[in-house]
Amino acid sequence: MYDLVLKNGFVVTPGGTTQTDIGVKDGKIVHIGSITHDQIGESYNAKGLHILPGVIDSQVHFREPGLEYKEDLETGARSAALGGVTCVFEMPNTNPSTITPEMLQDKLNRAAGRMDVDHAFYAGATHDNTHLLAEMESMPGCCGIKVFMGASTGDLLVQDDEGVEAVLKSIKRRAAFHSEDEYRLADRRHLAVEGDWTSHPVVRDPQAAIQSTERLIRLARKTGKRIHVLHITTEQEMEILAKAKDVASVEVTPQHLTLIAPFAYEILKGRAQMNPPIREQDHVDALWRALNAGIVDVLGSDHAPHTLEEKARPYPASPSGMPGVQTLVPVMLTHVNNGHLSLQRFVELTSAGPQRIFGISGKGRIAEGYDADFTIVDLHRTETITDDWSATKSGWTPFHDMQATGWPVGTIVRGNFVMRDGEIVQKGGGKPVRFLETLQPEAA
Numbered sequence: 001m002y003d004l005v006l007k008n009g010f011v012v013t014p015g016g017t018t019q020t021d022i023g024v025k026d027g028k029i030v031h032i033g034s035i036t037h038d039q040i041g042e043s044y045n046a047k048g049l050h051i052l053p054g055v056i057d058s059q060v061h062f063r064e065p066g067l068e069y070k071e072d073l074e075t076g077a078r079s080a081a082l083g084g085v086t087c088v089f090e091m092p093n094t095n096p097s098t099i100t101p102e103m104l105q106d107k108l109n110r111a112a113g114r115m116d117v118d119h120a121f122y123a124g125a126t127h128d129n130t131h132l133l134a135e136m137e138s139m140p141g142c143c144g145i146k147v148f149m150g151a152s153t154g155d156l157l158v159q160d161d162e163g164v165e166a167v168l169k170s171i172k173r174r175a176a177f178h179s180e181d182e183y184r185l186a187d188r189r190h191l192a193v194e195g196d197w198t199s200h201p202v203v204r205d206p207q208a209a210i211q212s213t214e215r216l217i218r219l220a221r222k223t224g225k226r227i228h229v230l231h232i233t234t235e236q237e238m239e240i241l242a243k244a245k246d247v248a249s250v251e252v253t254p255q256h257l258t259l260i261a262p263f264a265y266e267i268l269k270g271r272a273q274m275n276p277p278i279r280e281q282d283h284v285d286a287l288w289r290a291l292n293a294g295i296v297d298v299l300g301s302d303h304a305p306h307t308l309e310e311k312a313r314p315y316p317a318s319p320s321g322m323p324g325v326q327t328l329v330p331v332m333l334t335h336v337n338n339g340h341l342s343l344q345r346f347v348e349l350t351s352a353g354p355q356r357i358f359g360i361s362g363k364g365r366i367a368e369g370y371d372a373d374f375t376i377v378d379l380h381r382t383e384t385i386t387d388d389w390s391a392t393k394s395g396w397t398p399f400h401d402m403q404a405t406g407w408p409v410g411t412i413v414r415g416n417f418v419m420r421d422g423e424i425v426q427k428g429g430g431k432p433v434r435f436l437e438t439l440q441p442e443a444a
Contacts, residue, residue: 002024002025002035002041003042003415004372005022005023005043006022006044006046006051006376007043007044007045007046008046008047009046009047010046010050011032011050011051012050012051014352016344017050017343017344020032021033022051027371027372027414028415029368029371031368032366044410048378049378049409050343051375052346052347052374052377053347053352053363053365053366053374054086054363054373055087055351055375056351057085057088058143058251058357058358059091059253060080060301060302060303061091061093061321063076063094063305066094067095069393071394072393073090073114074115075391075392076303076325076392079326079391079392080326081117081411081419081424082391082408082419083325083327084375084376084410084411086374086413086418087117087118087120088117088120090119090120090121091122091146092121092124092156093146093156098122099123099125099132099156100129100132105139111430111432117411117413117418117430118413120432120433121142122144122146123145124156125146125156125175126158130169133171134172137438139438140434140438142438143358143435144174144228145173145175146175146177147167148177148178149178149212150179150180150182150208150212150275151182159183168225168227169223171225173359173437174226174249174357175225176227178230178231181207181208184205184207184212185208188208191203192316194314194315194316197269197272200316200320201261201278201279201280203316204277206236209233209237210234210236213237213241216229217244221246228249228357229250229251231252232251232256232290233256233276233277233278234279235282235283235285238250241295242290251296253299253300254299254332255274255278256278257288257291258399260278260279260280261280264398269312270311270312270313272398273315273319274304275320288341291341292345298349298350298353298354299328299349301327303326303392304323304324305322305393306321306394307394307395308395308396311396323390323392323394323397326389327399328350329350329377330383330406330408331404333346333377333406334405337379337405351363351365359435360433360436371414372414374412376410377408378407378409382405385402386400386401409421409422
């Protein structure tokens with residue numbers, strides 16, 4: 001008897017899409033194929049729906065501890081589950097920042113019994129904690145080290161080559177980077193025009209990203225270490241990264257694929273402000289070319305909420321960042337329906353890609369023996385994304401009033417429905433993600 005059987009869905013497996021059944025037992029996929037009625041415990045009729053491997057969002061900022069008025073681990077994970085996301089990697093620029101083993105363990109403790117989806121946490125790198133990074137990256141529940149080469153939200157910053165090299169030398173796993181050149185950003189801050197958000201991509205211009213990424217690739221090769229370059233926004237960086245697949249993996253966000261400057265700033269004002277910035281059409285076109293050419297490895301939402309009151313401050317006093325974990329699936333499925341990418345490529349970017357890049361254990365594909373994590377979607381359902389639908393504490397989305405085609409209708413984590421038909425049906429069951437490089441021996 002299976003604990004759960006998903007019947008008649010279009011199942012997206014590594015071998016392609018097929019209409020079949022999935023049998024789940026003890027949180028694992030144990031059978032893919034026809035299942036008779038007398039073998040079924042709980043059953044879900046997925047006829048007409050697509051069953052995808054559970055979507056993994058490998059870049060979110062849930063603001064806890066210290067900034068819980070914007071978001072916390074519980075509300076952020078709930079927003080993820082409502083959007084069809086089964087697993088999140090949370091960033092270290094909280095208050096205090098996650099820069100010691102004790103702070104990392106504190107986040108894991110806070111998540112226990114409160115997060116609806118599975119989760120892992122980045123450790124933050126500074127000039128002063130390189131001696132702790134090896135210990136932190138080996139902790140269960142740590143997805144790796146995060147480095148800010150350009151200042152963003154929070155006070156984490158390693159802007160110099162010597163500092164970045166020291167970080168890379170001290171670790172073994174792949175490190176994730178916010179790649180903007182802080183020296184150039186500092187030189188250009190005077191170009192910010194008060195109250196004019198269209199000046200944001202002038203201050204943080206393409207060259208700031210390009211020269212930082214060039215430096216980063218050189219340092220990765222010098223140290224022989226793996227790097228993951230987050231939220232790429234420029235055509236030139238994609239050309240550079242296409243020649244650096246030996247050391248570098250690449251992330252893009254739905255925002256940078258969908259919103260276009262200067263119109264986004266003119267319409268959304270502070271709500272369009274993030275780092276790196278939303279850029280012009282030629283850069284957006286280049287991101288799409290790179291995505292479909294295979295240069296891009298993963299999609300991450302860079303969910304980074306601020307309150308509407310904060311975002312309404314006149315630029316540059318307004319903070320950078322926008323919500324995104326709940327809208328990742330419907331926004332990108334709309335692009336699938338519009339012919340910008342295939343469903344198989346979406347799956348590669350949101351499940352198989354993160355599994356491969358980060359060495360996730362037991363997740364990332366629909367295959368026997370893997371965790372029973374599923375994102376169930378209605379590819380033909382059209383809904384309007386609204387601020388009211390957004391479950392984040394910030395209460396808004398940059399995609400307000402966007403008509404989306406392709407909608408999450410079920411979120412299953414390790415065999416348990418967390419979201420069903422737009423309602424949270426199980427709370428707090430998320431567990432730390434396991435990684436191949438930090439597997440712990442079983443207790444005797």
